[in-house]
Amino acid sequence: MRGRGRFFDGLTAAQHEVAVTLTEDGLAVKIEGPSLKAPLHWPLGDLRATQDHADPYQMILTRKAETEDESPRDPARLVIDDAEMIAWLKDSRPDLYRADVRSGTGKKILRNTGLALGAVALMLFVILPAMANTLARIIPLEREVAFGKSITGQMERFLGGTEIGDLHCNAPEGVAALQAMTATLTDGEDIGYDLNVLVFDHSMTNAFAAPGGQVVLLRGLLEDAPGPDAVAGVLAHEIAHVVYRDPTRVALRTVGSAGLLSLLIGDVTGGAVMVLLAEQVLNSSYSRDAETQADTYAIDALTRVGVSTDGFAQFFDLIKELQGDISIPEILASHPDTDGRSARSAENAATQSNTRQIITDAQWVALQSICDGRG
Amino acid sequence: MENVSTQPSAAGGRYLGQGADIFKLALKTGFLTFITLGIYRFWAKTRVRKFIWSSTELEGTRFEYTGTGLEKFLGFLVAVVILAIYLGIIQMLLFFFGISLFREAQSDAEAIAQSFAGFITVLAVLPVIYFAVYRARRYKLARTRWRSIRFGMENAAWGYAMRALGYGFMSIISLGILMPLATFKLEKYMTDRSWFGDAKFEQHGRWTRLYGAMKHIFIGLGWLLGAAVFAAISATPLAAILGFIGCFWIIIGSVYYNVHSFRYLTANKTLGGEITFKAEPFTSTVVLTYIGGSIAIALLLGTLGAIIAASLAGPAMLAPEAMLDVGLIQFIPLLIYIIVLVVAGAMSLAMIVQPIIRHYVETLAVINTDAFGQIAQRASDEGADAEGFADALDIGGAI
Structure with missing residues (x-):
């Protein structure tokens, strides 16, 4: 050569x-x-x-x-x-293109990876939640309400409304029935906010709470619910989120963690999947505890006002039916296992006696047609 | 050398990379990035740079990029530790104080407070971004070699960040009139700290000379002024036409500014006091490459996207409406999106980025190349964060 x-x-x-x-x-x-x-x-x-x-x-x-x-x-x-x-x-020459690494490189990779993961975990699981809790407590009320209204507004647009108020259901008798239900559930309780309960004209069977006392039920929930007691259970559950200031806390925490995660995972290629899954896991772990706490509140509230929690249990059975065979691994699900939630309510119902329906049959009919008369 | 006349020795840059080669490399590394959930991106970027650097030739010798994916990965992890803490806290505090941003302003005072909060948000991250910009350039120079000699840049990132903030602020409050000052001073700051071996780069010239490069931006502004005049005397269609021309002119004018300020700045740089440069890129070539490349990519991707979407639409439609958790349903469209993104990235490297680099390299000349023989090696630079901050903040640019 x-x-x-x-x-x-x-x-x-x-x-x-x-x-x-x-x-x-x-x-x-x-x-x-x-x-x-x-x-x-x-x-x-x-x-x-x-x-x-x-x-x-x-x-x-x-x-x-x-x-x-x-x-x-x-x-x-x-x-x-x-x-x-x-x-x-x-x-x-088999080694011609070999990438030689110095000894100690493996240790360095482990150390840096550990430090980075540690710092991110510390932020995500300790510092951000603690800050979110503190901030959620000291945030001025009117700001929180304004923020919550902007969230329900965004949700409305997401569900197909072109402007705020587009999807609001407000048949007068239905509104009166809803107010009666809310008043019964919250009578004598300190909510901490002026509750603003709305119904949106959308077929999804769902409900949500936003910061500052905003609670939204969707028409699909009223239509599919086995009875008024089931709706009362869901409403009490959402009120619990309001009382515990969960939406504000979650919003504060998500802002911090979303930024951190996209920082860590960065580049869209492949990274986007990770961000999505990671946020799902993260939010779920935050929220499952909050959901369990809200269920407890709902069961207590129904029991206090003498309404059977059986309706609430039936609602979970309905959700299970709607979910069908698709089972979401618990770590990804934002809510606890539906079977367990249903069983809890059913167990509680078995101990109750002398129960009454939350609102009258006539009021229930009015509530179910709260969206009538809209285009 | 045979060149014994008074004419100094000179050499033009040559770019020898093929579109098909860089496309294949980018596609391969993009795919690896995807299946490693993004971790391979540091190696991907390094490999594309090695290709581009080694495609660039001066006086018969190609450049070499010696960075490694591993050091970029390690640097990124360090940057994450620092940024996680800084950004996490800043972001939440700003969100807390900025919640009123979500509400429509009810008074002038509130409107001012809102724009101030938005301003603070940007201000908190901006110094870190400028810091990362300087660090990234320093890293790239420290990993560039030609004729076995290292390039390098001094450690002065915070000084750059502070100046960039100051000049940027002056540009904004002067409504862009002082933009040439910012362009010139910041480039001078970086150039005067750059080295090839033991030879130092220096930026000469005057910032006021960059106003010539701004002429098309001013012409565009003139059209907009005309549009405003016609709008005032209520000739609306005419105002709309003039406004459109004005905007278009300003966009092209900005490219013209980039190209021609580069010409002036390069022509006024020296290396080791005796080597000079001449750059003559054309605005038209840059603009037409962008437009042509973008159209070609859009057509190719449109076809590809339609085919993938059609073959995958079936399973996605089966998703029930009443799912309470929607995370998993988003997965399939996301997959299509990512495949399209990988292909689009590879295409834009091959059809836009590389042709523009080729144009810049091939219109560059180095004068008095004989003086290279005397330039000696410089010490190696450990590379600080190896661009980790730029990677974490996603400000790396195309390459």
């Missing part, structure tokens, strides 16, 4: 025309040229080529060596344009 090349010694930018040959013992390449003070010997086992070089007819050679550089490489470079020599090197 012999050929010509251009050599840069890593000390100056001067170019040296060199001849490249194998040494007599066949263990190294010899680099010599008129402008080089002495021939250089690079052991064959130490030869390395630069990776992802754009020219397939050229090879840039260097040598594995302990240096201060980013990679353990000699700063000198040997440029080879000789096709035969390139072919020979590729065939005979």
